[in-house]
Amino acid sequence: MKVPLRETPWLPVRWAVPAILPVLTVVVVVLLWEGVARLLRVPVWILPSPLSIVQATAAWGSRLPYHVGVTLYETLAGFGIAIAVGIPLAALVVHVPILYSTFYPLLLGLQSVPKVAIAPLLLIWLGYGELPKIVVVFLVCFFPIVVSTVTGLTAVPPELMDLVRSLSPSTSQVFVKIRFPTSLPYLFVGLKVAITLAVIGAVIGEFVSAERGLGYLILAATSQLNTSLGFGALALLTIMSILLYYGVEALERLISPWARS
DSSP, X not given: OXXXXXXXXXXXXXXXXXXXXXXXXXXXXXXXXXXXXXHXXXXXXXXXXXXXXXXHHHHHGGGHHXXXXXXXXXXXXXXXXXXXXXXXXXXXXXXXXXXXXXXXXXXXXXXXXXXXHHHHHHHHHHOSSSHHHHHHHHHHHHHHHHHHHHHHHTOSOHHHHHHHXXXXXXXXXXXXXXXXXXXXHHHHHHHHHHHHHHHHHXXXXXXXXXXXXXXXXXXXXXXXXXXXXXXXXXXXXXXXXXXXXXXXXHHHHHHOHHHHO
């Protein structure tokens, strides 16, 4: 499509504004925070200024990547297992109607159980280490992935299904060529919700019992009234969650560009 000449000079501006506005907002909030903290002289152990947070976090230097790596590993492992189990299970539920009526109430019940309450039990059953945290992440991610996939697999227009059935395809052909491509936009909505919850699940697991990871770092820092380091770990968790979200969104653009358009 040919772009009108009078609109061309404004295109870079229109593309840049959505990217610049969030950064400007963060800069303004940080400057206001720093100004209020200095003006009111708030004790650093109650509300540290952004500068003291940066200094306390930087003091940990080479030890921080290790804790970030542990939390990232738990997050991605649980998220990957939830995808590997959730998508095939959703396909099975769609193709076996009796599972839809029997499995869904159980899934809803599992989702209603607070994961914070399950985490100590997982510690008893699975012991220390990363495995209980990975299971918590899996439980947190499983529900949105299954529900979004089932919704997408059943969202094929009836007229299209009638047309496909007239060609007498096999069940696998219908799934691969019709149902799965149709479900991709719904699936990626569930994945984007799940990846942000996955970081929360990893931190819940580390809060219950851990000797490493950003959740452990927050607990250790706050127990010593090192609030600045606690805020620093919290900021790293936020950055990790945002990057993972945009990673999933980039994957969506790569796999199903038609859905984004």
